[in-house]
Amino acid sequence: MENSYVLQLKNRKFSEFYLCYCGYAKCESLHSFGPAVRPNYLIHLILDGHGRFQTGDATYELAAGQGFLIEPEVQTFYQADKNDPWTYLWVGFGGSRAGEYLRDIGLGNGSGTFRCGETGKLKNMLINILKKNTYTVENDFYRESFLYSFFAVLSGSIDGEKISREETENIYVREALEYIQNNYHYGIRVSDISDYVGISRGYLHTLFTKNLNQSPQEYLVNYRITRAEELLTVTDLSIEGVAQSCGYSDPLVFSKLFKKKTGKTPSLYRKSDWEETRDSLRRRQHRLDTL
The missing domain is CATH 2.60.120.280 (Regulatory protein AraC)
Incomplete structure (x- = not known):
């Protein structure tokens, strides 16, 4: 506490x-x-x-x-x-x-x-x-x-x-992460990330798997899906709007990928989150009523 x-x-x-x-x-x-x-x-x-x-x-x-x-x-x-x-x-x-x-x-x-x-x-x-x-x-x-x-x-x-790390490699990874976090809502690809950092796709892949235990493509997809979960939770954007906000021009492609990563369609994810919030509020109100 x-x-x-x-x-x-x-x-x-x-x-x-x-x-x-x-x-x-x-x-x-x-x-x-x-x-x-x-x-x-x-x-x-x-x-x-x-x-x-x-x-x-x-x-x-x-x-x-x-x-x-x-x-x-x-x-x-x-x-x-x-x-x-x-x-x-x-x-x-x-x-x-x-x-x-x-x-x-x-x-x-x-x-x-x-x-x-x-x-x-x-x-x-x-x-x-x-x-x-x-x-x-x-x-x-x-x-x-x-x-x-x-x-x-x-x-x-x-x-x-300074934290003891291999400084040059760390700079490349940080710049790549920063680029993804600032541009994920555009249709960027791994080649765009490597071009921005100034290294080859192969070397970028090596650095990501070494430091993050996932490929640049996996990180990009996971980051977009995480942001999509947030938008589905805190906004009223349509599924198409959420998809576009996370860098996916095709909402069907987005929905399939979202379900693959989370086990739920975007619509079901939003509904489940709303029901969980509603039940939580009811439990809280019940506790207040018993005071």
Whole structure:
């Protein structure tokens, strides 16, 4: 369990660099999250206490004044210390230039943990933006300016600690993942990915199977299907609209592939999710009625 304050955003006016969510939490002993992957970037800054962060084969024991970066689609796990659980803030963000901005300040592409000398200032900035919790045009711009200001302060106060990996290969994989995540809704193919990264399809295949245990084609399909599941759950888009939003011009091809991956047609998946949500709300209402 944790005592937290969270701002979750769905409506986005910006595409290059935008805030997804942010928050502040005082964790209880051994509170943990994961193993899990995220669809966006996520920075944690530790304000007090201790904990550990795991990514790949590496484990880091971290304390106040340090932070860690979670990159999209990378499995991680983190847990508060038993005797001195941490308090941290987090900022989740995305956009077509998010990876570029991270590299500009010395993070990303294998740099997963860092030291920060301005945690107090960043905490105050976060608390101020948490108060902008209503959806107005004014607050949209406040939140966007917060993200740039957050990076400005962070860039002048961090000291990166590199994760030990084969850096060149890691850069190729990260660039490929970033390209997929920013362009999956177009009809891109593996050849487009390898052309963007600047390596052959064969070498790209080797790097993906080595680092992700799946081929570039498998990753692209899985990413699109995951995004389709989200759209079927949180939007009223038609099946054809979901297909097109995920890079499939033919809804029949999309439906067959979706069923192959999930075991359900898109329509049945949406219906099942709605029924599960309805039943959950009924159970919650029943518990409230018995109080």
